[in-house]
Amino acid sequence: MPEGHTIHRLAEDHRELFAGRPVRASSPQGKFSDSAALIDGRELTSAEAHGKHLFLGFGATGWVHIHLGLFGKLGFGDAPAPPPTATVRLRLANPRAYADLRGPTTCALITDGEKAAIHERLGPDPLRAADDGEGAWERISRSRTSVAALLMDQKVIAGVGNVYRAEVLFRHGIDPYRAGRDLTRSEWDAIWSDLVTLMREGVRANRIDTVRPDHLPEAMGRPPRVDDHGGEVYVYRRAAQPCHICGTEIRTADLAARNLFWCPECQRR
DNA sequence: AGCTCATGGCGAG
DNA sequence: TCGCCCTGAGCTG
Numbered sequence: 001m002p003e004g005h006t007i008h009r010l011a012e013d014h015r016e017l018f019a020g021r022p023v024r025a026s027s028p029q030g031k032f033s034d035s036a037a038l039i040d041g042r043e044l045t046s047a048e049a050h051g052k053h054l055f056l057g058f059g060a061t062g063w064v065h066i067h068l069g070l071f072g073k074l075g076f077g078d079a080p081a082p083p084p085t086a087t088v089r090l091r092l093a094n095p096r097a098y099a100d101l102r103g104p105t106t107c108a109l110i111t112d113g114e115k116a117a118i119h120e121r122l123g124p125d126p127l128r129a130a131d132d133g134e135g136a137w138e139r140i141s142r143s144r145t146s147v148a149a150l151l152m153d154q155k156v157i158a159g160v161g162n163v164y165r166a167e168v169l170f171r172h173g174i175d176p177y178r179a180g181r182d183l184t185r186s187e188w189d190a191i192w193s194d195l196v197t198l199m200r201e202g203v204r205a206n207r208i209d210t211v212r213p214d215h216l217p218e219a220m221g222r223p224p225r226v227d228d229h230g231g232e233v234y235v236y237r238r239a240a241q242p243c244h245i246c247g248t249e250i251r252t253a254d255l256a257a258r259n260l261f262w263c264p265e266c267q268r269r
Numbered sequence: 270a271g272c273t274c275a276t277g278g279c280g281a282g
Numbered sequence: 283t284c285g286c287c288c289t290g291a292g293c294t295g
Contacts, residue, residue, distance in 0.1 A: 002276060002277080003276050006276080052276095052277075052278095067277080067278080068276095068277080068288095069277045069278065069287080069288060069289095070275060070278085070287095070288080070289090071275075071277085071287090071288050071289045071290075072277090072288070072289080073289080087289065087290090089288090102288085102289065102290090103287095103288045103289040103290080104288070105277065105278065105279085105287070105288065154277090154278085161276045161277075162276055162277090163276050164276085165276095208276080236276085237275095237276095256283090257283080257284085258276095258277085259275090
């Protein structure tokens with residue numbers, strides 16, 4: 001589930017369902033019980049996302065900082081909430097709805113200062129209106145690291161995960177192993193603005209779709225195919241299958257303990 | 270019942 | 283670079 005678009009969508013959902021009213025908070029699983037007691041009955045005053053980090057504001061009480069990691073999930077439902085299962089780290093509930101958080105890497109009550117420190121260590125986020133790609137370009141343009149690794153580095157750019165990484169490099173015909181400093185300014189500008197478009201659409205649709213209309217299965221005379229993560233993609237998790245554009249087998253490799261996917265023909269140095 | 274794998278990230282060495 | 287943390291689905295037997 002969780003790349004940046006998911007987290008921004010979750011922030012919106014929290015605002016819509018819980019903001020401006022007192023919320024009941026509990027930690028059935030137990031690991032967040034003390035903090036849940038501190039926010040129980042308080043009003044949710046804001047909900048923000050930066051990259052893959054979600055911040056739920058409870059006024060002067062502080063922020064609930066949530067990072068879903070690889071396995072975490074936030075599930076919503078209508079009130080009345082059913083009895084929570086044992087793995088629910090945090091349940092928020094009001095007379096209208098409930099939200100259950102399971103398996104997060106992080107769920108902690110933090111101060112304004114701690115929140116500011118998190119923002120500071122994160123790169124620009126294509127989904128934050130005030131951000132642009134300038135700070136990312138400064139790092140990328142002087143790095144010998146591969147562009148594939150740089151795109152996954154949240155200090156460089158926040159919110160891109162393994163799917164957007166693979167897909168945006170495909171869409172721009174860029175070999176994932178090219179060094180950051182070998183990218184041109186115009187290549188980077190195109191990547192950044194494409195991420196803004198793709199990820200905004202991801203928030204809206206709540207899934208990752210990266211295939212251009214003229215490359216969609218129906219346009220190409222192929223049967224419809226929707227990937228596990230819910231959208232239509234070019235290369236992500238398509239190892240050994242034919243490239244939708246040129247038919248070459250999609251390749252996969254380990255890069256920094258993650259699976260990388262690319263088309264060796266469409267993405268050349 | 271027990272494996273493997275997954276859209277992440279951290280700290281130790 | 284490796285091991286580890288968190289959960290659940292989809293296999294295998």
